[in-house]
Amino acid sequence: MTDYWPWWAGAIGLALVTIAYSLAADRSFGVSGAWDRVLHWRTERDLERRRARDEVERRALVDALAGAGSGPPAGPHAPVPEPPPRPASLVSQAALLVSILVGGFVAATVSGRFDLRLDMGAGFADIVTADPLTMVVVLFVGGVLVGFGTRLAGGCSSGHGLHGCGRLYPVSLVATAVFFGTAVVVSFLLWKVV
């Protein structure tokens, strides 16, 4: 089993992923948003179809104006607005989540760390609980808080923490300070009190 990466290698790796994705796809990199769209696929599929129809109508309008030789419309006619960037498709978002699983599996296997197990490791057993039933309850409640909280906050550690802070967005700086701060307080309570 190899050691975990040193901090500088991790920093370069996380930065490269975020920057490359932002420049290639021209959008923020966020995992909770992908979860949200995949889990509400019916609503999102209807939205995708509506956007596609709107785009067809917009192009038809642009073509009609160009065919009339009107050039840029003047007077009471407003220019046809450019549509906002379309969000990544549902398939792309689902592919992101599956790819994360594959990437994690490859890293664990290559480092010799892959181990099928029914617990969360010695650290979880020491710091939180070693009781299997309590572990299941804690993981489920923790998951609900993560899912609810990240969507209420509009992003998670990748969207707000990496991409948003990297762009110095005030909303992301506030969100990251709050979730890191809260996690620090709760982790100290788990370590020292519980």
Next chain:
Amino acid sequence: MRTQGGILFANIGAGLALGFVVTSIGFGDFAELNRMFTFQDLRMFLAFAGAVAIIVAVFAIAGVRRTPTRIHAGVVPGAALFGVGWAISGGCPAIPIIQVGSGYLPALVSIAGIVVGIRLCRRVTTRLRIDTGSCGV
């Protein structure tokens, strides 16, 4: 690359890379995570902060445009709930996925919780008309 096919390709590449990097740093290891949050070991904290510093510098040098954002009503309570959940379960929305990829089968329970939490959030915020904003995803 901004076509839907290009974005699909970018998502697959980014997902593979993120899963590999996050697992190799140790974010899927609860003990490492607790040591980061209690400042016993700053390695993972420095990896995160260092990444942010690199991203700030690269985008500033490249002169990439910024999207206007605003601090909406859900930011502080949502982030606080997320922080509690992350500390007790060891997972943010990506980490239970890589934990399963590393063989930690109970992380499937965290994923089930995330599914319930996300669906619950949309239902509650739609019903109460709470603004959840977006980090631009």
